[in-house]
Amino acid sequence: MRTDIDTLWVFALASKCRAFTQENIAWSLLIMALASMAIALLHWAHPGGPAWGKYKLKKGYRTDARTIPGPRGLPIIGSMNLMASLAHHRIAAAAKTCKAKSLMAFSLGDTRVIVTCNPDVAKEILNSTVFADRPVKESAYRLMFNRAIGFAPYGVYWRTLRRIAATHLFCPKQIKAAEAQRRMIACQMVDMFKNHDQSFTVRGLLKRASLNNMMCSVFGLYYRLDSLSKEVEELRGLMLKPRAKSEPVRQPNHSRTPSSKRWRNPRFRGCFAVSSRPDKLSDADMIAVLWEMIFRGTDTVAVLIEWILARMVLHPDVQSRVHDELDKVVGVSRAVAGSDITAMLFLNAVVKEVLRLHPPGPLLSWARFAITDTTIDGYHVPAGTTAMVNMWAIARDPELWADPLEFIPERFVAKEGEMEFSVLGSDLRLAPFGSGRRTCPGKNLGLTTVTFWVASLLHEFEWLPSDDNTVDLSEILGLSCEMANPLTVKVRPRRH
Template structure:
């Protein structure tokens, strides 16, 4: 009865039981009531876990509006204190702060070895070493430029496969295979043909899909420690079966690279093996880093391209304008090259507008963790609090964007607009789909270059039309690790060249 009474006292506090527990036990409730962050109470003990299932970005945005807490809202996930913002200024305050330089504990991420890769490694010397390696060796302009021929070859293979399709077809499978092959070539130096079945590619695809499912789930044990030993959702069991398969797959490739001498192909494995001194990684750390590169690099590219093509089918007049720009810059007698994209204005504007309306990580995928007490937007935020940014809500806020629900690439092109030179790489938190600050996505430049070039190629080669005039494109969403189209895009194409 005493435990139940305490649970109800904690639950009664704004923000729910986790915030009530902190404030009552530290007596902040009595001393500084003006510091209370508004937010839903949820349910006793479990808090607002219901907000994090299905389309969490929609539910969290609606909750913030109902509590008048768009700038900052508090809620509880079991014993976890969480704050979330739907405001670009507060988002910048969180993401660019050294206080929020860590990741919250996520059992599936640690089980899948991501605590030894850039994504979830604790903030410190090791993480800074990984970040320096990524910036200097893996995602530097020289390395990105060296893989241009590979991206061109995969784009040509996609064109050949699509050209052979008669009638309607689903584009998702082609995009996922292309994206996976691109990452396998960049990371492992293995080059496979898209149209040819391959055991190694299929095996890696299964590993990645299983990893997506595990990492995208809301794990109750992360927020209710007394459930941890039960493993009700079988996440720990599934991780324990997946990791040995990943270790075996990646370690085999590392050992093969070690045996090769005089290899002129500089893939990510070669780069990591060539490092010396403090940058040298152990084989186990190398496996974690390479696995994360494949894992994170495959999903976002395919998801974003599918959203772009869906918008092109829904807006044929915008598709025609992109194709007119392509014809003007490239002509119809040769394929698009990456250097051509630099001369284009409207195609990058279309990519930015799709990132605005359909950010692949609407909650910026992975949250931040406060490593010490701090102040956010005037409110006290204690150490150990998880901080999230609802980028989807920011990009659809009428106080931030004109006609936010209207698909309008012209907003990034018009001379009268202040957003012509708009960067999506993290400097402006009105649209920062790859995050910002210390924990932003290290591969964002490579990912954006790949998406823009492949989309340009597909629009240059084909006119994209609905599979059936009576069944329009469905823009319904499903949120896994990324926000995907709930129903895969089905289209028809007409050759243009």
């Protein structure tokens, strides 16, 4: 009771004081609101928006520092609209409007962001040790990706993961060893496509084939395309099902032994051999790495093949030239072999041209994070800034590519005496798998799988437009940038 009496006494005294009248309280709140609004507007008025304005006011303006151009967006939230659907389109348009293709600043709430649509500046960012980290989002934690190769902090643990990937998972010897598995799945796809005498969509079968391939690569488990598996369907559901933010992410049980035929898998066994060293990985670490491989490896391969087949349907002259090359290199008496692919110069050019026009990760999948202050393109970039590379915009820049919106695979056919154009990160005009320390570790495996499967499907069939649906090249940005409307086609067998 004493506490209650003391409290009442304080309020009674306060009510007698002029300073605590309702009118003065209202004025005080109004002044505070106006002051907050003024500060927010002051932050917002800076190029790049509120996050950059807040940093500049806090650190003080340097008279010798150049200001990175960029849109202000809205007070407080900045340019959140740029990250809505088809963010690579929106960011490219904003950079053009602000005349900031080289480097543009914008704000996502309190997060400072820079983005480039220039290959030279992209190289500065991607090859810099300052940008060796990634900003870890809530979704990455919920998927355990913070312990996987893509999001792990730069340091000893991340280098351990990269060593495992380079030595046991994606080295040339292991890619070669998986050739029989790729050939087997290609044969199953061909058999299933042969059963269609009407128009059909290809996406479902491509994604199932890609997932089966990853399950075989990661676990050594073999599943047939023409039969459903509980384990595979569970994984497909986890990857394809849209999720509310509040819904927890269910992890697949890698600990149980699925009831299916087990192949010998030296890559998977090698990972566990490494985990017995002093820098051993925990079970949670291993699950995160394997889950990331399945999650990323499945989607990208299937999406890219669908884009390639769409372009073959739209450009029958290009498809005819690929068929001629296949008949010359492979012939019609046998199926495509892995050794044929290096001789298929035009087919490889087709794959590169599709990667240029339809990169699965148009913003290079994930951003980079500045761990210290640095200078990019002559501009001061403070620690804690998120950096992006708009590879989609770079690959369509008319200053870098002749007729950039046209599908011209011939641009990637090296003339006599010329070096073949590499898409693996050395030339930032087209680096769909990234570059530098954080380049995609599975890029060689993914490219090998895509090229072999496309060669097999084109060797066996002529791909024709559907009677009912035209090919729609509209995009939708999810895990990868895929066709908004699944490709519907007809096929005509070429080999009997």
